[in-house]
């Protein structure tokens with residue numbers, strides 16, 4: 632309830648505070664630690680559009696056989712992600728990568744682990760048409776939604792051209808931009824509360840930004856550099872994910888993935904694009920040993936020689952220091968008939 636009230640205040644106070652280039656505006660009034668979320672100029676935010684996007688996000692009628700919604704994989708009760716390595720889609724076929732959380736996804740500049748989608752609007756149609764995920768054609772999607780009175784009227788209110796696949800994508804994107812979390816211990820420290828970082832969390836933050844050099848790629852306070860790196864994940868004799876190279880075709884991009892955000896990690900195990908690490912302790916061990924050896928390993932991934940106490944403090948920083956107090960708790964809405 633509290634969160635809902637908070638969100639409506641957020642929506643009432645939407646503000647356009649500036650523009651990065653001709654096509655971008657900002658969405659401000661977000662929790663401490665998140666400065667703004669970029670909103671493309673051709674898809675401005677409105678309360679009605681966000682509400683429509685929320686309904687679509689939770690609606691299994693967006694999949695061909697009516698069994699799977701966006702929320703089946705990006706489950707609000709599981710950190711807006713899933714707790715399995717790979718997740719079954721409409722026909723039970725498993726995804727080829729681990730489901731990322733969509734919390735703070737509006738902070739990213741490219742989408743998917745390999746960054747192949749340039750915007751949330753482009754990204755949204757991919758799971759619907761993917762046979763392993765929702766498996767519905769865009770024509771079928773449009774026909775289906777036009778036949779649901781409650782959707783047809785909402786689309787007519789929000790968009791001049793009513794129900795179209797593009798407008799489904801725009802609504803989903805607008806809703807997802809409101810899924811923001813922040814106000815972590817570390818955000819409070821950066822916000823001027825010097826005493827927020829005490830004990831093990833404080834020691835852990837020193838290691839994160841110091842000896843372990845994690846902040847080189849997970850740049851505070853977004854925790855990503857918006858770039859792609861080969862840290863040696865998912866490389867084995869039997870399975871190799873080409874990562875960024877699968878999109879660019881460049882050999883130097885083999886095994887590179889986009890640096891992910893790090894808030895609220897405790898809710899989103901397992902970790903990495905292949906869900907190969909079950910716990911944060913395993914992630915820290917992986918980095919401590921110098922990542923996954925391969926010819927294209929990023930030069931910043933080196934053995935860290937952390938002591939057991941340092942590893943423990945680093946995990947505490949990741950788990951507690953980056954845990955949001957303002958976390959998006961949203962119930963499944965009533966769906967239109």
Ligand code: HEC
Nearest residue numbers: 700701704719720726728729730731742743744758764803
């Ligand atoms: C069957 C599970 C499944 C369903 C259903 C699903 N997703 Fe995803 N989603 C994934 C996986 C897996 C990825 C990562 C794929 C990759 O990177 O190649 C992903 C990635 C994303 C991303 C990119 C996040 C990032 O960090 O770049 C967004 C945004 C997203 N999904 C939104 C949606 C929306 C909106 C829907 C509904 C229209 C949806 N997803 C339906 C599994 C699913």
Ligand code: HEC
Nearest residue numbers: 843845848860864888889890891902903904914918929931
């Ligand atoms: C060279 C850049 C780089 C450095 C340095 C780096 N990371 Fe990462 N980190 C990445 C990339 C890229 C991924 C995604 C890899 C993948 O999914 O296969 C990642 C993934 C992660 C994840 C998994 C997040 C998730 O949602 O699955 C965690 C946790 C993490 N890093 C913590 C750390 C810590 C702790 C350190 C310091 C010991 C560190 N990183 C240093 C680039 C880096």
